[in-house]
Amino acid sequence: MKSDMAQEEDEPSGAVLDQPQEISFRRALLDRISPLISSTYTLRPFPSKWQVIRHKLEQLRSYLAAAGDSPSDSQLMELLQSVTYTAAEAQALASRCADESYTGGKLLLRSNLDVVSAKLDFHLKRLEEFYAAGILTLARAIVVSRPPAGASREDMRFYVKDLVSRVKIGDSQLRLRALGALNEALLEDEKYARILSMEVANGVASLVTLLESESRDVQEEAARAVDSVARFDSHKAALVTAGAVAPLIRLLEKPGTSMEAKERAARALKKLTENSDNAWSVSAHGGVPTLLSICSEESGTSELVHAACGVLRSLSGVEEIKRYMVEKGAVVVFVKLAGAREEAAQVQGIELLLRVACDDEQSTAVREGVLRALVRVLDTGSPKAKEMALRAIENLCAASPSVAMLDHLVVSGFLDRALLLLRGGEVCVQEAVLKAVSRLGGMSEVVKKAMGDSGFIPELVRLLEVRSLQVREMAAETLAGMISVHKNRKRFVKEEENLNRLLRLLNPEEKSATKKFLVAALVILTDSTSVRRRIAASGYINHLEKLAETDVTDAKKVIKKLSSANRFRSLLTGIWNS
Template sequence: MAEKLKQSTFNQSSEEKTRLRQAILLISSLISLSHSIKVFAAKWQSIRIKLEELFSNLTAVENCESTDNFSLSITLESISSTLNSCDELAKRCLELSYSGKLLMQSDLDIVSAKLDNHVKSISDIYAMGLLTQSNAIVVSRPSVSASKDDIKFYMDDLLSRLKIGSSDMKKQALIAFNEVILEDGRYVKTALEVYSFINLFVSFLDLKDVEIQEEAAKSVCLIAGFECYKSVLVIAGVIAPLIRVLETGSELSKEFAARCLMKVTENSDNAWSVSAHGGVTALLKICGNNDCNNDELVCLAFGVLKNLVGVEEIKRFIVEEGAITEFIKLVNSKDEVIQISSIDLLQTMAYEDESIRKTIIQQGGIRAFVRILDPKSSFSTKTREVALKGIMSIYLSSMNALNLLINYGFMDHILYFLRYGHVSVQELALKAAFWLCGTSQEAKKAMGDAGFMPVLVKFIDSKSFEIRELAAETLSSLVMLPKNRKKFVQNDQNVGLVMQMLDQGEVSGNKKLFLSILMSLTSSNSARKQIVNSGYLKNIEKLAEEEVKDAKKIVRKLSSNRFSNIFSGLWHS
């Protein structure tokens, strides 16, 4: 397909058609020849890019009708003259037959500048309406098995339409581009070999034509999905127009712009560029806009901000703008995705930052987070999970935070879900209970008083290893307090169940936790009696015989003083 020449449809003289065809062929020859030139490589690379752009424009002209032959004829005559000069310079550089480097550099600069003017002239002619593409031949999309040349031919045709086509043709070309790069990554690679493509997409972002802007925003967003091409977009200056789209574009354009910014800011080096062009303010405005009905856009804005707060100075600016208060308000949003996004961002900002943790607490963050855990509320398991992670990440072991959590009913909510929640929520509550008992001695005492231990005991024979482990770890931590041990042994079944879990078939990782619980209990006389009378003493004896360290320690404790006769001298180690 690439070898087939497009058929001319514009009404010109045979001489002009021939001149146009000769120019196109000469450009093609010059592009190929330029790859063989070893001297002045940078200058020839620049010239080659301009030749490719001119080639694209002239092939597009072949598919046009001209309403003013004179303007086009003059332009073609000038282009032919420049191309002949360029051809002569190319041959001299290839043969190393030039008289001086400085003179050749000057000649190459002159040709390069002329090529720039020619590209602009063709665009101006079209802009004045002297060329129309009403009868243009539309190149069909290549098949899946298309060759590299076929793909390049197709992309050259799209490029020419993007450059000098009508608004409708530009839109259709953008749609075609977006469709084809989703199907085959080779088209992206081919497009980006021509620098003009990216420049056009970036320039289209500032157009007032809504449909073109939306498709251009989609184009750069799709290109940003290819990791190796993100830097190309940034170098082409995509960030500033993307932010302008966020400020004034259509809702769909804003979505694509935010999505693209989220992708490029995964590299923190680009965060500064977003900030320098006012991006942070634009994003905060979207997040705090109560009249915005586009939840998807708000979530995308949160996603970009999450990438940006990795830069300390940007994070401080966000705090100074009073954004934390706004984010906490959004925790109470009716939209689940916005809730989750705001909690996630607050959690990210508070990571290893004590001052932000305090600010979140002072601004009512605890109440907002705990409210989500209220069993009477209708929040999803996913939202509750994110809220719990946020609490565990932000509030840590702060005594003030612990008191607030208790005052707002955090422990009651957790206990409720342990008792009555669905399996997935119960596991979530177990994680929270384990975290809570590790925050402080006061938390352990409060949990013991609240009645966590009898509920946790029920989970230690769960079919799930993870649940058994979480329950056992939490119990092991709680019974370290003497007051909690007394409560635990008040029910004979508690000790018996722990002893029973030491059966030989039990997973060794959990055995260690159960032994840890029993080790703590042996400091209590009543607990030691219950261990001996449980009927499962043989389980500890077997483990001790197997040289399990904690089991041996428990046996020694039970063998001392008035319990020594129980073993009848069977244990002497």
Template structure:
């Protein structure tokens, strides 16, 4: 009996093994069949998306349908079916996924065989209203499929695949436009449906591709493809709302790079709604400095030449930008610089400038920024603040300029010019430009004049030229200002610049400023007292081999001599100079101003007497 029982047990175990093997084979066949249906669904979706571009009626609705199919494709392509796993014993989940695949396949067939032909304009199949209704129904059906796919995945019946990664096309490997387009669309699909980690990786890969100089020409062509643009704009704008800071940063970078490809994309992104989320990133308390900086740079690209200024202002952008500058103690220098550049574009619009100066209180924020230390890390932000103050001061009816002066901006700008404080030439140039923009009529401040004169003598080429422009503007101001400049010692320095400068523009500017100063009686008396001044001007009247006898600089020098001849001592200095012959030569060639000066010197008889003396 024992042997019989043992044989019975062995037979029973053999039956169990055969049943288990059969069940396992059935499960494998079922899983293979499920994977086959999944692959067929993916191929059908691809085919339908390609065919849908031939639909000419209701293009926006077809774009929505393509977007839904793309989301389904991305979600299904990222799935591995795992029916045999112990954790997935619920037949209802398996049936839900199978039902989902059948539904997707049916929708693909309906769209490809019925809706696309009806949308090609040949026949409406019930009319346009019926076609539009059918397209709306299709879009709603696909939305339901997307939701069901998320529910099935959440149930555990399916697992997300991690193995399929499309390799990035590279120059030198024969990668063509189709390869790049496929790769870009795959990245957008991952950005659309992926989790935070997948989105970070896909956004970083997209930026890497966009910045690849070797393959950039192909990327530009692909990005300009209407399909890619329409697909990608909404995806990238949506990522600006991501709670993940890295995703936000990568998305902001990608939008900025694409905008750099072609200005025409500005309108596409603005219509897509990029401005509002970019401002929210900039104004969000929890956003990091890198994301805020990228948001400000993006707004800078969108508002170049004051484009889209009203759209930024309407979404609270002015206040957000001023707040970024007001937090300069904690904000990164790059963020403050980017915010100031955007504000410079915005204040070109009168109403926005008035709001920035009045309600947003931008001027005291900028003045406070100037009063910080002169550390190299802060100086770039201070330069941008000075240029923004100059832009505010030069625009409008003068009320903005008065607001800038009343807030103490001038005093802060003059402190930047202090030679005893370590500052770069660029910072001092920016300060002089901002002071020039204030167009002060009262230029008698001795400290300011001394500092302008210092850089006129000691600055590098760029700073010296900037100081000369400031001196030139000051010479066109009040009589008191001209007297103060004469007392400060500007006239000999201007003569030296006319003599030494190689640039025609520089010589002309210095000569004009000198003429303006000498027109004042007190300055003229001081000028004549130094014999070298008159002699140098006469020497500068000499004609070079290729020089025009009536160049602008020479005309101003002759006008200066005309002022000098108003006094007897000035006339004596001219006649006693060894270079007076240069003046005579100009008079002999019928230069009218030279002839007038010679006439004031005493006429031809006196000239002949001196000529006889000089010839001995």
């Protein structure tokens, strides 16, 4: 009598088998494969070959465990029998490696391992064909539950591989459930991301493939998973190697893509391009026009625009790509962003404008256009945006301190706006104004003169006594710089209280760096005979004398000037009286 196995082999190909028999055989096979996988972890000979075999065995186990209770045909049973024979071969080879008995020699053993690996490849391919043809169907529910906290690495690895198997061979609904479970795991523990990207064959590649799924829901979940993996620097290379950049850009371009998927795709690209090597990949796949389009459209969410700006900021770090961005109209787009209602968009627009404009190869027209846009922000921007715009104006002019650029700054109305912000702006904005005008004034006498014409001196004098120590010191420094211009000195001393206030603030008992700048201003002011007389008669000369005694160099200079003038007057008086 033939054995049951022989009877099964004699059945005609394609005949439908009894469902419980196939399920029982499959479960027995799973019981055989699982301990085989565990045994391979302790094998010392040929570790790399056993790692490959182990990955394939785990994938086989996932495929078999994922199958539902649907009837199958004799071809499937033949395959299961072949898998059983291969598993037996692998077990025999594992035993030989475990006791390191190389019967027939190491070369033969190595060859046998390669043969088993090739057979496993064939089995996996056949199983995928059975799933594709509907001979095998997947269970509707996710069979394996997520391991509890503190679970072993092996349990976590099996869970991820099982989910990836379902992602590969499941229908749309099962893929969604598998992706959802995978995303929950990725958020829970970084170890799952590591297993997915480094220990599961084609794990990340499977997610990348689904970015172009016809199902919008699957696209969203796949984009979410890719975004989660991209959070970790050590796993970004796996995404790039799997070719994630191109489909992520296509998600942003595709009209039917949901906003959720676009946001996820843009965030993933933002993280990937933090490595400048990946910037070229984004540019090569047409990412620059797509990202600029997102930033210029009003239909995009603030989250999407924020992520797109982040990518462009990274891309602008590559000179060639930055020039290409300008050619594609980046300046116009960033000017529009700088004038947006939302503070985040304004700040990003300002930052991007500065990045593309502070380039030696940019034309004067581009720089002047950027400068006009930044000055407009001082009218309508939020406090933070105004602060950013002031810093950007300062850095832009410092990057190209030509006479034409500084003249354009003066005629742009910048100084009038800056003065208004000094009079009524927040402290952080006042500090930014003072820092900007002080630095800009140091570049050009024309700017200093224009500041005097605009009425900065009274406001700077007022700021010498405000509560903010930093504002006081910056106001004193700016004032000292302005006084180097003759016309501004005349304006300053014309208002008698200005000099008295300055002298009063030189009280040596107060600890403040303000005095350093005020004394520097006095050195210049005391070139005037009338100023020296007023200082001598002010009653505050003792402040200067005490500062001179503490080795304040500029105070000594002022005292010397005053003393020389007094000796000269005494000499003249003696001559006149003789």
